[in-house]
Amino acid sequence: MRWLAVLAYTGVVFGFGAVVWHWGMGKSWDDSFSFALTMTMSAVGGRWIAAVILRRAGRGDG
Numbered sequence: 001m002r003w004l005a006v007l008a009y010t011g012v013v014f015g016f017g018a019v020v021w022h023w024g025m026g027k028s029w030d031d032s033f034s035f036a037l038t039m040t041m042s043a044v045g046g047r048w049i050a051a052v053i054l055r056r057a058g059r060g061d062g
Helices: 002-025 029-056
Strands: none
Touching (some): 002 029
């Protein structure tokens, strides 16, 4: 169930970023998809990696 939520959140972030970049900035769809991919990986990927690291770290780590 958690993966479904992450997948839905990722899709919303990607879609919102692409549409806003295309309509708001007047860029092509190619540029918009590239921007959305970069933004999504920064927003979702970083948080996911941090959550995995924190979950696996022990009390005395860090």
